[in-house]
Amino acid sequence: MREGRILAASHQGSYVIRLVGDVRLTLCTTIDDYLQRMFDDPEFASVWVDLCEAEGIDSTTLGLLAKLALTVKQKFGFEPAIYSCDPGINRLLKSMGFHRLFVLHEEACNDAQHIADIPTVVGSEQVVKEKVIEAHRVLMNISDENRARFKDLLAALEHS
Numbered sequence: 001m002r003e004g005r006i007l008a009a010s011h012q013g014s015y016v017i018r019l020v021g022d023v024r025l026t027l028c029t030t031i032d033d034y035l036q037r038m039f040d041d042p043e044f045a046s047v048w049v050d051l052c053e054a055e056g057i058d059s060t061t062l063g064l065l066a067k068l069a070l071t072v073k074q075k076f077g078f079e080p081a082i083y084s085c086d087p088g089i090n091r092l093l094k095s096m097g098f099h100r101l102f103v104l105h106e107e108a109c110n111d112a113q114h115i116a117d118i119p120t121v122v123g124s125e126q127v128v129k130e131k132v133i134e135a136h137r138v139l140m141n142i143s144d145e146n147r148a149r150f151k152d153l154l155a156a157l158e159h160s
Contacts, residue, residue, distance in 0.1 A: 001055045006030055009115040013043030017068075018050040018115060025060035028131040029123030035068055039075065047072060048081040051089055052108050059150065062096055063135025066142060069101035083109035097142040133157050 002021035009016045015038050038044060049065060051057070057065075065082070072080050082102040084090050090106050098104065123131065136154050140147045 004056075006034065006118045007115045008034060008118050010038070010041075011114075013041060013045035015044070015047040016050060016109075016115060017047065018053065019057065019061070020053040022056040023054060023061045024056075024058045025128065025132055027120070028060050028064060028128060028135065029121045030118055031061065031064045032067075032131055033121045034118050035064070035071070039071060044076065046078075046080070048083065048109065049102070050109050051082065051084040051086070054084070054086070054089060057089065057092065059139060059153075060132045060135045062092075062098075063137075063139045064131070066096070066098070066101055066138045067135065069098075070138065073101070079103050081105060081109075083107065096139060096146060100142065129157065129160075 004023035004027055005020040006023070006027055007018040007020060017034070038047065047068070049068070069080055072078060080102055081104075082093065082098065083105045084093060085106070085108050090104075093099070093102075093104060133154065136150045136157070140150050140154065
């Protein structure tokens with residue numbers, strides 16, 4: 001698998017976030033930092049997530065994407081779109097309850113112009129741990145299945 005990367009583009013408050021390769025918790029600080037800057041944009045109007053080049057997505061990344069969707073719904077009143085071409089990732093998204101958070105498209109999206117890598121933000125071990133815990137709490141709140149799936153992991157993380 002290719003190493004994970006996060007790319008993004010924006011134009012007049014419309015955002016595209018593209019996950020490429022194997023996206024893991026090592027990018028959680030980068031993702032979370034970018035989401036915060038996006039939400040702070042006074043022109044923010046829309047966002048969609050492109051997973052068509054993603055080869056793997058860990059639970060921390062899924063939790064951050066869920067946080068994105070919940071924040072957009074709460075602060076801006078709409079569900080963002082998520083595009084995925086991979087049947088395995090589509091199954092994963094559905095099993096995590098993402099159909100409740102996003103408008104799911106099992107197809108390629110329009111190619112965003114001027115999309116570029118987001119500069120990597122390196123977080124301390126403690127910051128990364130806090131983001132991992134937060135991401136898993138978000139996932140657990142989506143469904144009872146997720147609560148059961150991640151309760152032991154979260155307990156271990158909180159007591160380490």
